[in-house]
Amino acid sequence: MKQEILGKQVHYVVQGSGDPMLFIHGNPDTSHMWHRLINELKGEFRCIAPDLPGYGESDVLDGFDYSLEQQAEYIERFVASLELDQKVHLVVHDVGGFFGLAWAVTYPERIRSITVFNTAFTPQYRWHKLGRVWRTPLLGEFSLKAMSKGAFIASIRGAAPKYPKEDIIASFDQLTKRTHKSLLKLYRAMSPRKFKGWDQRLQALSQRVPVQVLWGGNDPYIKRFIAHTFGTNQVHFFEENSHWLPAEQPVQSAQLIRRFVADLSVAEPFVADQQTNASASEPAAVL
Structure with missing residues (x-):
């Protein structure tokens, strides 16, 4: 499906019915990165996943400066175009956290809950090696142009061995x-x-809107302490997984999301100390 936002086409997928749940992907992914997790949740939620500007089938935005203000406004215009009459359960990963969390703190009245997968939204973050390459003029262009399919797959598999190869190829x-x-x-x-x-602002929002963090413990791109910078004690580590946790552990991730959402009507989960280590038997990007 497509919507026109700021004069350009935004591609997105919608599956399921129920309360709206918005999934915002990271780099170098598209909305497809969420397909395994959405498949687990579409029976209970209306799952909505856009392609970010220039990714997948979404158009590049002319004059878009990627300030956090513009990122927030982009998501707001997309959500407004859907004419939702309910608050949204927000799910973000990697640079999708830039867009999604900027939107959440700017439009808190839109948000029912937030689930964070490996991302950063703090001045304490430091770019990983490849991010520094991409930030460097000419070197960044050369690295992308020279990247073969085999090298791309090897790089991602080396960082996240449990990330399904077919998803990396996609x-x-x-x-x-x-x-x-x-x-x-x-x-x-x-x-x-x-x-x-x-x-x-996110710390303040987390006192009013429930936030949980689901974190692949072996992420080579984002240091572990960043998981504790989102204003919540609900931090769940999957120690055997890496950066692409939604694709690596979709069943266990979905279980935690269901439990988190179910608890909203009976408790205040965002003030409870719920830090855990998650595993396949007991469930607890590139930036």
């Missing part, structure tokens, strides 16, 4: 020159210092 197959352009613009526009103040 991500590569959807990379285009439009994606490269948008990727470089996003990485060069964003620096950790730009989260200053925004992170405090």
Whole structure:
């Protein structure tokens, strides 16, 4: 499906029915990254997953400066176009957290709950090696142009051995020159210092809106302590998994999301100390 936002086409997928749940992907992914998790949740929720600007089938946005203000407004215009009459359960991953969390703190009246998968929204974050390459003029362009399919698969599999290979291939197959352009613009526009103040707004929001963190413990891109910077004690680590937890452990991730949402009507889960280590037997991007 497509909607026109800011004069450009935004592609998105919708599956299921029930309370709306908005999934915002990261880099180098598209809405397809969520398909395993959505398949688990579509029986209970209306699952909505857009492709970010320049990713997948969404158009590049002319004049889009990737400020957090513009990222928030982009998501707001997309959500407004859907004419939802309920608050949204927000689910974010990787750079999708930039867009989604900026939107959440700007439009808190839209938000019912927030589930965070490996992302960053704090000035304490530091770019990983590949992110620093992409932020460097000419070097970033060369690295993307030179990246073969085999090298791409090997790089992702090396970082996340449990990320299904067919999903990695799908991500590569959807990379285009439009994606490269948008990727470089996003990485060069964003620096950790730009989260200053925004992170405090998220901390304040977390006192009013339930937030949980589901974290792949072996993430080579984002340091572990970042999982504790979202203003919540509900932090669940999957120690045997890596950066792409929604695709690596969709069943266990869905179980935690269901439980989290079910608890909203009977408790205040965001003030409870719920830090756990999750496993397949007991469930507890690239930035």
